Amino acid sequence: MITGLGVGGAELQLRSVLQHTRHDSDVVALYNPGDVASMIRSDGVRVRDLGMTSNTQLSAVLRLRELIRDERYDVVHTHLYRACVYGRLAARLAGTKVVVTTEHSIGETHLERRRMTLGVRALYLGTDLCSDATIAVSDTVATRLVNWGVRPRKITVIPNGVDFGRVRFDAEARGRVRAEHGIPPDAFVVGVLGRLDPNKRFNLVIDAMAPLVDQRTKLLLVGDGADRERLEKLVRAHGISDHVVFAGERHDVAAMLSSLDLFVASSAQETFGLSVLEALANGMPALYTTCPAMDGIDTDRARQVPGDPERMRAEIAREISERRPRADVPEIRRRYGIEAVTGRIDDLYARLGEAQR
Template structure:
């Protein structure tokens, strides 16, 4: 393969922990590295994140910064570790800081990527910050990407999503890895959790306010009255975990809830569930909902989940949070017998809706390096 030099990209993130955006980036990096395409990551966490070690093993760098709004710090990073073909920022309105540093450092390709539909804008300072940053991002980005139309509108504004330098970029997963049920892993987990043949509903997500774990516990209070053996599986970790565990104890739900923590065997977790529950207050897309559908698990989601995450294979049901926890509990029990076992139907849903990892990788390569990207693109295809 003849290119002048390997493509080298700097991603700006909060921390590379196991979450939707970060998992998608790792899915892409694992294939791109086979062709010598390198990702470095600016991280604002001083602690080792879930994917840090794997990134370094694949030849990428984790560059830890402390001053979140320092243009100078990012500029110096680019000059020291570059040159970079592109800077790709994923940090909401902070993208403006990263893109300004990239412009000053001479980076020609500057990408802002929208991943969420809301933010804490309750304070005056935050409102002023977002008011300044939105036009700055639009002026400095050479390409705007969004995982859903609503996420794009939130970060860039309604006018931007109509322009040629805006692209809907679906969050992609290696869905083939989820299609087959890993029987041995599922059985091991059920023994570990002590849930056996119980009706299992589940949720995967960080313990943060947006994921609405408290509402899930309220749902469980009604669900156990109808199905005493029902089990709630909570996968993930986060700042609010201790608070949710305390509420579970105070509500007398300890025997009906299993806190699994951060897990590598996500497919086994999902295949263990009879229903996936996603009551978020806001979401950019909801990558884990794609994983749940890949496993054939019916899902009950809030109105905050973006329509792009529904593969239209009959597995996603919507309910308003205002309907209340009892209505959610009733719906969950009704959905518990509706798993989809037709993997061909699920696979067609992914492809029809644009969730193709090869296509996503090739699209990014063309954005990262328009001049030589085509040479890489032809080689990426053979990896799938």
Template sequence: MSRPLRVVHVITSLTTGGAERQLELLVARSANETATIALYAGGPVADSMRRSGQRVDVLGLSGWRRFATPFVLASRLRAYRPDVVHVHLLSAQLWGIPAARLAGTPVVVSTEHSLMDDTIEGRPHTWWLRLLYRGLERMTTRTVAVSETTSERLQRWGVDADRITVSDNGIDFDGLAFDNAARWRVRRELDINDDTVVVGAVGRLDKVKRLDTVVRACAPLLHAGRVLVVAGTGPLGPQLRQLGEELGVSGSIRWLGARDDVSDVLSATDVLVSASGDETFGMAVVEGVANGLPVVYVQCPALEELSTEIPSATRLPAPTTSSADAEALRAAVESVASRLRRWPVPTALVERYGADAAAARVDDVHAVLVAEGSGRGTG
């Protein structure tokens, strides 16, 4: 096919989050003619995509209107007439896959971003959820896994290996490079002195990210004059703030909420921590390494799947008890903070996870499937 493919991406919302930002990165670098449909809400990611000239359509479906989603979306897809519909995240899979089939789209692709060992997007694994997922998967042409770890989990869920393509997430290494001017700008914004050691955490404020462990681990350090900066939103925000107050360190924690300048926040940070023990890729950890930060983490498949050691990254044991985990994390952060430096970004990391290569891989998946003409699941 000589012309660019018409590809419509369908996602739950475009507010903030790793999958949303990954979609923005891939669409911006795609060689195809793309459009993105958010089922429920827009937000910072949608605004950023529009500013860069991307076509974004927010349906704003909520409440009882969600049950009409397959029909509303199918109508919209018929107007787009895409060669490929590519869905992201569970709600978009639930509504978007049937809608694409109703619209007669020849190729339907689903990317799995958030299948953990025990949960999927914060929902516990249940027999009926697995049954639903398997049924939806059989309606697709192909499932894309964002890491080898994700592919292995999909296979344990019963997805056939020959229906999975691994396409690692992409990282904008140039955009994440350390910026000294941004460092001082963000510190002034947050009222943080130039010589204060800043511990950073980036991620959704929900149970799987274990930010309560981060707060407990950092509390003794914060009493010593350091500052914890947390970028992200989520349902546990009020509880985490309350925990900071109970530990007497609320004045040393900056809760930033959603940010569209994560690279600048990383530049203002001295060490990045991630206590999450259940990740599909570990985007925040890789972005910290891309910024040159020393990183303390529990799980990051992206680093663990590399054959090269990352000297700036300190991996902790798998989660055990909350108090033991907090103590191990505190000791690691304190050790790193005593010898702070900015690290060069490993070449192996850039070669494997560069954004342009990631976008080209997804384009190749679309091109191969369209060329094969295989639009229906084989089950």
């Protein structure tokens, strides 16, 4: 169960897990069955849209209870705040034996771009009483959950997984994407990927890149969102519109990553950092301001950089000068392969089910 199925990190991660689970699954979206719903349906998984029209539609709890009871699900697994609040309560009212939560996006001050008010916390912790276990996608998330009031014994750290086939380097796609956007084949392309949201701080990357872009050096922004207009104005203010490409929302992640030579992640807060792992899996080097997923991984293919334009510019300029070829990071594959990650989730279901017998 998930709040919506527009394109986003949690939504795409759910799809990857569904593609590798050993269990039969259905998906319920509270509302907004967007592009990811179509992807999941194309994989042969049933997706139901509850059709909620407001965030305070209490009748949805009863509708969910009836749906869960009629289908006699063994496990209900909720993703994202609103689905947690409604889904965990409905599952318990329906008598579901195992209820699991995955927490993707708890920051220091916000939960999924929602400020952590007393009301938000009360609803989350209150319905947590209906959940048997919470999966934290990183140690950082686990620590924040404990500090917020979730009992440590209920928390299991299982990271997000990388589907290496989905992000594999594709030389043909590299040329095609560059041609589509008028980027020369021999240009050095720095890229960012994700929702155009203020927390991502893509403005820092634009400010850092402004003196560096030219006919041979380009900046490619992949994604869409509320911050796009502000970022486009910033590009015009720098006078670099000819060298910055806004590609919009794209689903061909491997192709877009393959078109890049350097990946930059500039978020103010991050609970995992899947995009950095996907960039590394595609073979390119990456720079990041924060990425819990990289904790404990020793590699020169990715490094943390300061969150200010001047020092970020120096690091980007170094990569442009070196023009490092693509290379593999074996530790990423060992630790974050989607098959192993999904297996750990499936095993958690089984352990919780056995404990209920």
